[in-house]
Amino acid sequence: MKLKSLAFALAISAALTGPALATDLRIGIGEDPDALDPDQSRTFVGEVIFAAMCDKLVNITPDLTIIPQLATDWNWSGDGTELTMDLRKGVTFQDGTPFNAQAVVDNIDRSQHLPESRRKSELTSVKSVEAAGEYQVKFNLSAPDATLLATLAARSGAMMSPTAFKKDGLDFANHPVCAGPFEFKSRVQQDRIVLQKYPGYWDADKIKVDTVTYLPIPDATVRLANLRSGDLDIIERVAPTDAQSVKDDPSLTYADAPGIGYQGLTININNGTGAGNPFAKSNLLRQAFSLSIDRDALNQVVFNGAYTPGNQPASPKSPWYDQDLPVPARDVAKAEALMKQAGVDRVDLQLTVPNNPQSMQLAQVIQSMVAESGFKLNIKATEFATMLAAQTAGDYQADLVGWSGYVDPDANLNPFVTCNGGINDSKYCDPALDKLMQAGRASTDPAARKKAYDAARVILDRDLPLIYLYHPTWIWAMGKKVTGFVPYPDGLIRLEGVSKS
Amino acid sequence: MLRYIGKRLLIAIPTLILISIFVFSLQKLLPGDPALVMAGEERDPKVIEYIREKYRFNDPLPYQYFYWVNGVVHGDFGMSLRTNQPVLTLIEQKLPVTIQLALMSMILALLIGIPTGILSAVKKGTVVDYIANIVALSGLSIPNFWLGIMLILLVSVRLHWLPASGYVSPFVDPWRSFATMLMPSFVLGSAISSAFMRHTRSAMLSVLKSDYVRTARAKGLTETIVVLKHAFRNALIPIVTLGALIFGELLAGAVLTEQIFTIPGFGKLIVDAVFNRDYSVVQGMVLCTAVAFIVMNLVADVLYVVLNPRLRDTL
Numbered sequence: 001m002k003l004k005s006l007a008f009a010l011a012i013s014a015a016l017t018g019p020a021l022a023t024d025l026r027i028g029i030g031e032d033p034d035a036l037d038p039d040q041s042r043t044f045v046g047e048v049i050f051a052a053m054c055d056k057l058v059n060i061t062p063d064l065t066i067i068p069q070l071a072t073d074w075n076w077s078g079d080g081t082e083l084t085m086d087l088r089k090g091v092t093f094q095d096g097t098p099f100n101a102q103a104v105v106d107n108i109d110r111s112q113h114l115p116e117s118r119r120k121s122e123l124t125s126v127k128s129v130e131a132a133g134e135y136q137v138k139f140n141l142s143a144p145d146a147t148l149l150a151t152l153a154a155r156s157g158a159m160m161s162p163t164a165f166k167k168d169g170l171d172f173a174n175h176p177v178c179a180g181p182f183e184f185k186s187r188v189q190q191d192r193i194v195l196q197k198y199p200g201y202w203d204a205d206k207i208k209v210d211t212v213t214y215l216p217i218p219d220a221t222v223r224l225a226n227l228r229s230g231d232l233d234i235i236e237r238v239a240p241t242d243a244q245s246v247k248d249d250p251s252l253t254y255a256d257a258p259g260i261g262y263q264g265l266t267i268n269i270n271n272g273t274g275a276g277n278p279f280a281k282s283n284l285l286r287q288a289f290s291l292s293i294d295r296d297a298l299n300q301v302v303f304n305g306a307y308t309p310g311n312q313p314a315s316p317k318s319p320w321y322d323q324d325l326p327v328p329a330r331d332v333a334k335a336e337a338l339m340k341q342a343g344v345d346r347v348d349l350q351l352t353v354p355n356n357p358q359s360m361q362l363a364q365v366i367q368s369m370v371a372e373s374g375f376k377l378n379i380k381a382t383e384f385a386t387m388l389a390a391q392t393a394g395d396y397q398a399d400l401v402g403w404s405g406y407v408d409p410d411a412n413l414n415p416f417v418t419c420n421g422g423i424n425d426s427k428y429c430d431p432a433l434d435k436l437m438q439a440g441r442a443s444t445d446p447a448a449r450k451k452a453y454d455a456a457r458v459i460l461d462r463d464l465p466l467i468y469l470y471h472p473t474w475i476w477a478m479g480k481k482v483t484g485f486v487p488y489p490d491g492l493i494r495l496e497g498v499s500k501s
Numbered sequence: 502m503l504r505y506i507g508k509r510l511l512i513a514i515p516t517l518i519l520i521s522i523f524v525f526s527l528q529k530l531l532p533g534d535p536a537l538v539m540a541g542e543e544r545d546p547k548v549i550e551y552i553r554e555k556y557r558f559n560d561p562l563p564y565q566y567f568y569w570v571n572g573v574v575h576g577d578f579g580m581s582l583r584t585n586q587p588v589l590t591l592i593e594q595k596l597p598v599t600i601q602l603a604l605m606s607m608i609l610a611l612l613i614g615i616p617t618g619i620l621s622a623v624k625k626g627t628v629v630d631y632i633a634n635i636v637a638l639s640g641l642s643i644p645n646f647w648l649g650i651m652l653i654l655l656v657s658v659r660l661h662w663l664p665a666s667g668y669v670s671p672f673v674d675p676w677r678s679f680a681t682m683l684m685p686s687f688v689l690g691s692a693i694s695s696a697f698m699r700h701t702r703s704a705m706l707s708v709l710k711s712d713y714v715r716t717a718r719a720k721g722l723t724e725t726i727v728v729l730k731h732a733f734r735n736a737l738i739p740i741v742t743l744g745a746l747i748f749g750e751l752l753a754g755a756v757l758t759e760q761i762f763t764i765p766g767f768g769k770l771i772v773d774a775v776f777n778r779d780y781s782v783v784q785g786m787v788l789c790t791a792v793a794f795i796v797m798n799l800v801a802d803v804l805y806v807v808l809n810p811r812l813r814d815t816l
Contacts, residue, residue, distance in 0.1 A: 034584055115555070171585065174585065174586060190769055190770060191594075191765035215667060222666060225653045225654060225665050228658045229653070230661070385533035385776060386531075386533040388534075389534045422544060422545065423544055
């Protein structure tokens with residue numbers, strides 16, 4: 001019997017190990033993407049696929065500098081309302097359609113006018129786009145917008161074949177055609193997405209694998225087990241609690257990058273029924289709350305210290321971080337003094353958190369920290385869609401909610417805090433702040449922009465409509481066969497230069 | 502017999518209508534706005550309004566229901582709000598996977614559960630009985646997700662015998678398909694086999710005490726024939742009932758097992774669809790599952806008649 005079962009196991013393993021396809025790269029991703037159409041897409045993990053499939057007008061470097069991709073060069077007009085881009089010649093989409101100025105015009109038009117497009121708010125400053133030559137496009141803006149380049153380095157700048165999207169409409173998502181190194185081959189929802197090398201890619205020398213298979217595996221432990229068993233080559237979003245064991249494993253390679261997103265509390269200042277409490281009315285109480293949190297301890301306890309404690313939308317490692325307002329140390333005495341100044345000694349507050357174990361743990365650590373200064377935090381765990389609807393409707397006091405982050409600082413702040421911001425669920429409003437945010441967007445000079453955002457930071461640090469807690473770190477793990485992987489702070493997996501022996 | 506089956510199928514129609522109304526209304530009672538979830542992180546108000554219009558979220562509920570039923574009757578289950586794929590395509594993709602997992606788990610469960618049940622009834626009160634009971638109790642008590650992860654760590658990560666997770670269609674590579682499904686079927690099947698074992702044991706115990714079994718023994722038949730031919734056949738009725746119910750449940754998907762072994766079946770899809778308020782997917786899937794339940798119940802009823810000739814007169 002024993003011999004039989006051993007023989008059986010051997011037979012199975014022999015059948016499975018056989019001659020391996022050396023050039024199929026298998027990547028474990030954290031969830032199944034939504035529509036594979038850069039205009040319709042709304043999930044982060046969709047961007048991970050687009051990074052291999054769809055080249056953008058511009059790209060970023062690991063230190064977040066904008067570099068050429070499908071556009072080779074660009075110039076701003078003196079008043080900052082015109083952006084002229086020179087396009088790469090000899091590029092074809094994966095269906096053979098040539099890439100030229102007209103293709104760019106059609107793409108931006110689709111992003112702006114397709115009713116289902118999720119890109120509209122990113123492109124509001126673009127009044128029109130015109131072909132200034134076969135390989136030159138001009139963006140006419142309604143007002144100066146320094147954030148546009150960073151926008152074109154993301155999904156809004158991802159170029160799709162106009163032939164394909166004109167023919168397929170919304171169905172484009174089921175067989176997308178772009179101008180990136182890998183073309184779409186097949187997809188089975190919740191099982192796999194397969195891409196294959198596009199032979200006509202303009203930068204084909206950098207592509208070292210023939211096919212890429214993305215396998216959505218939601219459980220981080222199972223993802224890691226699949227990597228360890230050799231079923232996967234690369235996994236994304238390793239749990240911070242597993243980081244050490246990956247580093248200690250001689251058969252794995254560890255990679256990380258500080259993220260551009262954040263996690264924090266959104267406070268209801270003036271939005272519907274959830275406002276009107278002392279916490280909404282008094283910025284002193286919010287300052288006291290923020291001072292009661294030991295962000296470093298939070299990071300150690302919940303994330304084994306793998307993340308970066310923070311107090312601004314930009315992480316302390318970002319060039320946009322305001323060094324004059326560092327992450328505050330916990331100061332219960334000062335928090336109590338602030339509460340006294342506000343005229344209260346006890347505050348009841350309801351904190352809504354998504355009902356996953358990690359968020360619950362985070363909320364409980366905060367709960368015990370702020371209790372010492374006199375905050376009685378009542379944690380309400382809610383399923384995410386319900387929480388989102390309640391937050392928009394103003395039916396909340398404080399929400400634990402994160403933001404996956406953009407390359408440009410404007411996009412990480414403007415929608416949340418300006419009076420008419422699209423995601424301003426706090427309904428916080430200060431015209432002086434709006435003016436500074438406007439100034440930050442109007443200039444293309446990084447130093448001038450930084451000055452405006454630093455000044456805005458002072459106002460926001462005083463009023464705290466959002467209390468920032470930490471910045472997630474992107475963690476990847478891969479088998480030793482994989483070389484050439486470069487971690488990026490936007491969390492995407494770029495396959496240029498990645499090879500598998 | 503055929504008339505009986507036809508009658509049962511006709512009765513199933515009002516059941517299906519009731520289920521679909523129930524699911525439809527329950528979903529709308531859920532807090533959370535599908536348009537908001539679908540609009541993405543930036544939540545552009547224009548997009549939200551467009552989605553509400555397009556999917557008729559602004560219409561009164563009875564209208565929405567009739568639009569949906571009208572589509573279903575014409576073979577159109579609607580589109581997934583999340584991925585723009587037709588719901589029917591999703592069902593076509595997931596159903597074979599779920600059926601394969603359900604069948605393999607069921608076969609494993611029967612192969613383990615019924616023989617141990619019979620053995621433990623025949624050897625009642627002996628060491629064999631106690632061991633079988635302890636194993637069965639453990640099978641019922643061990644959570645699927647724990648057993649699943651432990652098996653992956655042992656069989657795949659340490660021993661490299663089977664792939665850790667994923668799915669391969671049996672039409673593409675039957676051997677690999679079997680290999681990837683073996684662990685998940687075992688995880689699902691182990692818990693079910695315990696239930697079978699317990700039911701077989703108690704049914705056998707009561708049958709073994711009955712007069713006709715004593716008569717059979719008195720006739721001098723061998724113990725094997727008494728147990729397997731005379732006793733077991735009559736003990737099968739409750740097992741068939743249990744089996745049909747469990748198989749129906751398996752066809753509804755096994756969320757935890759699917760999640761751990763990354764099997765693209767029904768369970769994970771329905772759960773994801775509920776979280777994303779992907780109404781048309783939830784409705785389509787639940788309808789499909791309801792049909793599976795009704796069919797399984799019918800199969801059980803037919804099996805009763807096959808097993809027990811006395812019931813044939815009642816038809």
